[in-house]
Amino acid sequence: MNIDANTKITGILGHPIHHSLSPLMHNTVFKHLGLNYVYLPFDVKPGDLKDSINAIRCMNIVGVNLTIPHKERVIAYLDRIDTEAELIGAVNTVKNIDSELVGFNTDGKGFLESLKNDLGFSPKGKRILMVGAGGAARGILVSLALGGAKKISVANRTYNRAEKFTGEFSDRFPSVNFSALPLENNALKNCLGDTDLVINTTSVGMNGDSLKLPLNYLPNSAIIYDIVYNPLKTPLLREAEEAGLTTHNGLGMLVFQGALSFKIWTDIDAPVKLMKETLAKRLFV
Template identity: 35%
Template sequence: MKDRLDGHTLLIGLMADPIRHSLSPTMHNSAFAKLGLNYAYLVFEIDNEKLTGAVDAIRTLEMRGSNVSMPNKQKVLPLLDKLDPAAELIGAVNTIVNDHGVLTGYTTDGIGFMQSLANAGLDIRGEKMTLAGAGGAGTAIGIQAALDGVKEISIFNRHDQTWKNAQRMTATINQKTDCHAVLFEITEQNAFKQEIASSMIYCDATGVGMKPLEDKTLVSDPAWFRKDMIVYDTVYAPRVTKLMTVAHAAGVKHVFNGLEMMLEQGAAAFNLWTGAKMPVDYIRKLLF
């Protein structure tokens, strides 16, 4: 690392809270080193209160850009100069690119999710999904899945500050895609069980299962799952979440954490910043 960094090194960040658990620095810095690119990637614990100053710093420090994660993916929108069409449709950003002081927001989460399934030889086009969570990641996953051809999506969300976004997401899917979406409150447990039972894939895009909720899961009964379905938890720290444990107990064949999604969304962001293709196979071996 000391031989690679110099006075011309460009900084890229990751702004979220909590974030010290992230594997993104390992992923991106290893890819930079492998390709001989003069960039450095660091994490910064940034919540909504610090976000405005942090985004200003991207311009002030002439950073090449930054990733953005919870709880900032939607709050960052009005702080940017431009939005990629997909980010505007989704209403969330996870990647910022700085072009000489002009900050453009992109979203690569949904792309990463769909690509991770394709990497495993799984195709959910024409199928039904049940999705928990309508925050930044959940919205990106839901809308990207709808754009890519998923037939139905049942969305479950808390009736809290993210409920309006869940409503907007549902309306966007129904108005802008060929997919049919229905929104439920997460407290509707009978509906939650029934929708999962009729879905090919259940995806949890909430923070349940990661610190400080490592021992929690929205689905605790293995009987809710079938062996022939897909259970996908976007959390990757811990590597085996409580939800995954429940799915394994049910004998579910295809159970995922968020590592492959993280890798693929990172590869898309890497290309936006550098114009180069991330050496994905090399990074996968390092991470997994």
């Protein structure tokens, strides 16, 4: 990589940031395509976010990604955000357009792209169970609703959070049949029988723990998508495989959200196959 006076700077702002795989993914692609860009990790504490966002303008940085804990608070420091990011209430990508800072959210769209490209699945008319009601779930829910899902059920450990979450979006998407469920097998059994897609959006699985869902109630055609990507094969995915169901891990979402950010900054289609291979080498099965 040759850094010179013309090198365009991109990067990621988060705290902590040392675990991020995005610098590896983007720098590999910049090098592969011969683009004079660099992607840097910036460890930005919450109190320094405003100054760091202003620095994007002052230092002519092309754009950045935002990760925990900055995705919501960054909105206050941007000039405008696109419609989907506004619905989600979070921004993970910023582009500096002639000193105007514009916010986007590629998390949910990346998830949808992975469904389409990796599994040939469209949410249109489908019945979907999401487990979890945290930050990642918001982006995914908005994309599924915009994609025409017929029914979205949200099961969460803290039931009140699922209820608040679905209540908020049922006003915005009146054509979607939303429901909130407690994360208990008896409640899930009734829902699973007519579910096309189950998505784990919780962090369960990262430490070898399992959600222990009653997967035998699902139709044989159902898909289990776990957005956890480290490890690549979570206990939930192992259980689903053993039950003969189609499974997919979070690497697809990670790659496609990155590919969409890349396109926003460079106007070039990212080589997603290379991105996926690069990350897979670093992750555990």
